[in-house]
Amino acid sequence: MLTILFDGIAYGMLLFILAVGLSVTMGLMNFINLAHGAFAMVGGYITVLLMQRLGLPFLLALPAAFLGAALLGALLERTLYRPLYHRPHLDQVLFSIGLVFMAIAGVDYFIGSSQQILQLPAWLKGRTELGSGAWQLGMGHYRLFIIAVCLVLTLVLQLILSRTRFGSRLRASVDDQRVAAGLGINVNRVFLTTFAVGSGLAGLGGALGAEVLGLDPNFPLKFMVYFLIVVAVGGTSSISGPLLAALLLGIADVAGKYYIPKLGAFIVYTLMIVILVWRPQGLFVRQGGK
Amino acid sequence: MPASSSLLASSRVRVWEWLLWPLLLLSPLIFPGQALIINEIAIVALFALSLDLILGYTGIVSLGHAAFFGLGGYAAGLLAKHLTGDPLTGLVVGTVVSALAGAVMSLTILRGNDLTRLMVTLGFALILYELANKLDWLTGGADGLQGVTMAPLLGRFEFDLYGRTAALYSLSVLMLSFLLLRRVVHSPYGATLMAIRDNRLRAQSIGIPVARHLASVYTLAAALAGTAGVLMTQTTGFASLDLFDIHRSADVLLMLVIGGTGWLYGGIFGAVVFKVLQDVLSGITPQYWTFWLGLFLVVLVLVGRERLVSPLSWWRTSGGGR
Numbered sequence: 001m002l003t004i005l006f007d008g009i010a011y012g013m014l015l016f017i018l019a020v021g022l023s024v025t026m027g028l029m030n031f032i033n034l035a036h037g038a039f040a041m042v043g044g045y046i047t048v049l050l051m052q053r054l055g056l057p058f059l060l061a062l063p064a065a066f067l068g069a070a071l072l073g074a075l076l077e078r079t080l081y082r083p084l085y086h087r088p089h090l091d092q093v094l095f096s097i098g099l100v101f102m103a104i105a106g107v108d109y110f111i112g113s114s115q116q117i118l119q120l121p122a123w124l125k126g127r128t129e130l131g132s133g134a135w136q137l138g139m140g141h142y143r144l145f146i147i148a149v150c151l152v153l154t155l156v157l158q159l160i161l162s163r164t165r166f167g168s169r170l171r172a173s174v175d176d177q178r179v180a181a182g183l184g185i186n187v188n189r190v191f192l193t194t195f196a197v198g199s200g201l202a203g204l205g206g207a208l209g210a211e212v213l214g215l216d217p218n219f220p221l222k223f224m225v226y227f228l229i230v231v232a233v234g235g236t237s238s239i240s241g242p243l244l245a246a247l248l249l250g251i252a253d254v255a256g257k258y259y260i261p262k263l264g265a266f267i268v269y270t271l272m273i274v275i276l277v278w279r280p281q282g283l284f285v286r287q288g289g290k
Numbered sequence: 291m292p293a294s295s296s297l298l299a300s301s302r303v304r305v306w307e308w309l310l311w312p313l314l315l316l317s318p319l320i321f322p323g324q325a326l327i328i329n330e331i332a333i334v335a336l337f338a339l340s341l342d343l344i345l346g347y348t349g350i351v352s353l354g355h356a357a358f359f360g361l362g363g364y365a366a367g368l369l370a371k372h373l374t375g376d377p378l379t380g381l382v383v384g385t386v387v388s389a390l391a392g393a394v395m396s397l398t399i400l401r402g403n404d405l406t407r408l409m410v411t412l413g414f415a416l417i418l419y420e421l422a423n424k425l426d427w428l429t430g431g432a433d434g435l436q437g438v439t440m441a442p443l444l445g446r447f448e449f450d451l452y453g454r455t456a457a458l459y460s461l462s463v464l465m466l467s468f469l470l471l472r473r474v475v476h477s478p479y480g481a482t483l484m485a486i487r488d489n490r491l492r493a494q495s496i497g498i499p500v501a502r503h504l505a506s507v508y509t510l511a512a513a514l515a516g517t518a519g520v521l522m523t524q525t526t527g528f529a530s531l532d533l534f535d536i537h538r539s540a541d542v543l544l545m546l547v548i549g550g551t552g553w554l555y556g557g558i559f560g561a562v563v564f565k566v567l568q569d570v571l572s573g574i575t576p577q578y579w580t581f582w583l584g585l586f587l588v589v590l591v592l593v594g595r596e597r598l599v600s601p602l603s604w605w606r607t608s609g610g611g612r
Contacts, residue, residue, distance in 0.1 A: 094543065094547060228409055276409060
């Protein structure tokens with residue numbers, strides 16, 4: 001049972017890293033970006049290809065995935081996304097779904113539609129077991145690694161948001177764009193940086209998750225729903241909301257698939273609808289605000 | 291001109307419409323070789339019409355409209371397999387089942403913002419997909435529901451292999467639904483729907499019962515989507531998971547956007563253009579046609595949806611969009 005909880009936490013942390021960029025950009029620009037998963041996929045493929053073709057070690061491939069996805073994100077933000085910020089939501093949905101379709105077909109064309117396999121280094125392959133019986137806790141080393149990396153990233157993000165000048169600019173822009181711009185904050189640059197970092201984090205998440213979630217061209221479509229659940233349930237105004245939502249989702253999903261495999265993802269979707277009908281703005285929203 | 295007649299002028303049946311509909315109804319007889327694709331176009335056109343009612347006229351963004359399509363389809367398939375093969379009974383039953391589901395789900399779209407609605411509708415479609423996948427004793431799971439045999443339509447017209455009966459059947463249902471929707475959107479009720487779309491708060495404050503209207507229009511749209519699903523199952527003799535697929539919801543959204551939202555013919559024209567485009571493109575590149583679909587969507591949005599529908603504005607320099 002503890003093992004399931006542990007796996008659920010690892011899965012949830014992974015989902016958080018994947019979705020946190022989406023949550024910030026959505027809160028910041030009110031842009032429904034269904035193509036977020038495409039950046040994660042790009043990160044995953046960068047890692048796999050670097051390791052397979054160039055033989056780069058896993059730890060070097062991870063930052064490469066982050067950088068690659070971040071660069072792509074910055075490029076697309078500057079060229080394609082920016083004109084669409086003030087358009088109706090329907091336009092944004094159509095546009096980003098179009099991007100997803102292109103990404104899927106493009107990857108399929110260049111790399112092929114088969115599942116990609118990530119070769120983990122030997123020191124991440126083991127498994128440690130503690131205790132016995134119903135309370136046995138089996139920890140895969142790789143999942144432990146994921147939790148550690150994601151925890152560090154979360155702490156760093158929280159520090160950046162709450163302690164640095166950029167963080168306060170970002171929070172000001174989220175709260176009220178116009179006033180922030182009036183105070184001399186270059187909102188466009190804040191947007192650009194945030195979008196790039198968010199895409200980079202998605203890329204990193206995709207690289208980390210390639211082994212756990214699987215990586216094939218349909219990745220963006222398959223996990224789009226999960227990212228959106230995290231954002232919709234967690235709200236877009238803080239980091240802790242999406243974090244808790246991601247953990248909840250991860251644990252519910254793993255436990256559901258383990259105990260009632262017949263129902264599969266059914267539980268997660270039902271839970272989401274119930275939560276959204278109960279609290280349409282998300283579970284953890286700040287009082288007041290917009 | 292008195293006010294009443296100038297208001298009525300916008301809803302009058304135009305001359306070209308008198309020509310268009312007989313032509314559409316006769317098209318399976320004129321092009322007997324294309325009857326199958328005409329049938330498919332008629333079905334997705336009906337599906338797009340039902341989406342237009344909630345998206346174009348009422349402003350509810352839905353990414354899971356296929357839920358009702360699939361529900362109607364499976365209901366009709368199961369009925370034909372286990373009880374009766376009569377197409378019209380199936381049509382009524384499938385429509386009623388979808389309408390009931392729509393009435394229940396309409397409770398979930400009353401609150402929240404666009405994102406919440408998007409997620410809830412999408413979630414519902416995914417739940418039904420999972421259900422149809424896992425309840426394999428009932429639905430056949432991933433293999434689909436096989437062995438759906440239909441009795442002749444009205445006891446006289448057999449569904450043949452070339453799809454002529456099927457196309458005529460679907461086109462007739464499409465026309466009847468179109469007439470119904472035309473009546474609905476030009477009624478005072480339709481006008482209040484558009485008021486809700488344009489400004490919900492203001493609509494509420496002039497005394498429009500917003501929640502009730504949203505619920506009723508969502509139910510109606512769900513019922514029509516179910517009708518389209520029924521036609522799909524009945525004319526192909528097969529119901530599969532594909533009916534619930536997210537691709538289907540996205541495709542119908544795209545059709546509607548190509549044809550133009552908030553305009554009843556938008557769904558029909560969009561369906562024609564989309565299906566022909568799909569036929570041609572997937573003939574050239576069967577595996578990668580979604581790439582061109584995606585590219586088309588991106589360009590469409592960047593250029594501006596409104597400008598695609600009215601070619602006159604292409605040469606006008608504007609700030610782009612709204």
